[in-house]
Amino acid sequence: MQLEFSAEELQFRDEVRAWIDDAYDDELKTLMAQSKNGYLDKAGQVRWQKKLHARGWAAPNWPREYGGPGWTPAQRYIFQAETAAAGCPTVSPMGLKMVAPVIMKFGTPEQKARFLPPILSSDVWWCQGYSEPNSGSDLASLQMRADHGRDAQGEHYVLNGSKIWTTHAQWADWMFCLVRTGREARRQDGISFVLVDMRTPGITVSPLPTLDGPVPGQQEVNQVFFENVRVPVENRIGEEGMGWTYAKYLLEFERGGSHAPTLRQQLGKVARIAADQPGDGGGTVLDDPAFRRKLAELHLRAAALEAVELRIFSGVASGTSIGAASSMLKLVGTDTLQAISELAVEAAGPDALPFVQDTWAEVQGRPAAPRVGPDYAGPVAPRYFNYRKASIYAGSNEIQRNIIAKLVLGL
Structure with missing residues (x-):
């Protein structure tokens, strides 16, 4: 077991430090000094993440085939250690660290081609639709319905219900969402994993005030309401009813x-x-x-x-x-x-x-x-x-x- 860094890894550390000195400018430092949670407002966050993307470092955990740097675990650790030591903003995890690995592993080739590039470039912002007002730690009890429908535009789901504690939903372009598509005896078997365009009619985002108070540009969590929201079946990840498996896979990356x-x-x-x-x-x-x-x-x-x-x-x-x-x-x-x-x-x-x-x-x-x-x-x-x-x-x-x-x- 090797717990000390090699000469090549130490050289990489110096490269990361030099890049941070150049890219982490005074404006970003001033914004970050007043952050309550390690993130910036959306404009500042996107500016930082695009700098990372331009250097090829926006997604340390991504394999090369999807645009990642193909780093070793040691390089990923060094990069995180150096950005943390410098006080750099934390990369927004919803797209880059959470839904992207699920799309890579379980998505279709069409879904990978459609969603992964704009996630990597931070051109599309994501939020997570897991918790509900009565389903938090007991996530398998979620009740948000996704009923089948079909019309001239094709097969789709109709979503009704709400998600809560949805971080940065007010900024999000898309949500990855757990919905109930079946009523099997084992609750986990009736859950599916779908991707929802936040511009779809019937979606309402309501901010939730929190105890961390009025910090400008840093309102964080929301409740999102769905009223007859139409989502194409092609936006489902993997098989219907297998969402619990995909959700657990995602949580390994979040934890x-x-x-x-x-x-x-x-x-x-x-x-x-x-x-x-x-x-x-x-x-x-x-x-x-x-x-x-x-x-x-x-x-x-x-x-x-x-x-x-x-x-x-x-x-x-x-x-x-x-x-x-x-x-x-x-x-x-x-x-x-x-x-x-x-x-x-x-x-x-x-x-x-x-x-x-x-x-x-x-x-x-x-x-x-x-x-x-x-x-x-x-x-x-x-x-x-x-x-x-x-x-x-x-x-x-x-x-x-x-x-x-x-x-x-x-x-």
Whole structure:
């Protein structure tokens, strides 16, 4: 098992660093400094992703035959580590990381030719239609109907129902969606995976206010309503009734990946905030032994996770399937991310308070007061609230513990 990078891989690391120095400009850095979740508004996000695409690096996990760089697991890890260390925006995952692998594996040649190129170039924006108001962690209980129909234009489904917590649906051109096409006794057997053009008549997108508050350009989640929405059967991925299989395959990509580079970058932010904030007994927050102990414990958790990630990715390079390890990485990574966001609020102290005042003003319909305090404090509280969802999306952490217990411990 090889856990150290080769000379060629270190040369690649230097190449990535040089590209970041040139491509990650001051305008993008200014926008990113106020991000609550690692993403930008759509215009900034597309601009960054098109820079990646121009360099051939927009989709590190894609094989060469579909336009990816054909990187090794080590190169992918280095790239993620370097972009995280530099504070670069996170690539929007819905198209590039989630639906694209499903289309590659289960789509028809026509679907691959139609959908993959504009996903790679970020010319088409995607959202995910999984959760429903009464179907979250128990996703197999989803009820959104897709009834067969046929007319002069051909065979189609008619969709009725709603999807909720739909990230960036207000920006999306397409949605990949789980719908109920059958009523089999086993609920998973009646689900199909369809691609829906968001411009289709009958679709309504309604924004959902969240506790992370009024950050301009960063409204995130929505509820999407479908009323007699016509979707051609040719937009179904794979076989009818097999959507649950495709959904589980997609979730491996949503849960997997490396968390440690992002955790290290977030810990660096916390340390810089603490070094600038005055402490209770003189000095700074970072001088407080109790705070330093908490920070050190999180550094140890991130280092331990990084060692596990490198071991797993080394195995992947040798042909080993990641399997249930994706659940373990998701569980530990998101728990640690939440703990870091909590420590950041503790470090910022009273400077995080204007966010709460701004949010309350928005609820009451009043203009927010001018923000005071250091610039870095602005996104601290929004990030804390936003990351509450990290232990829920891609399957709640309780579900991940069940998966680990079943597949690893045999319980």
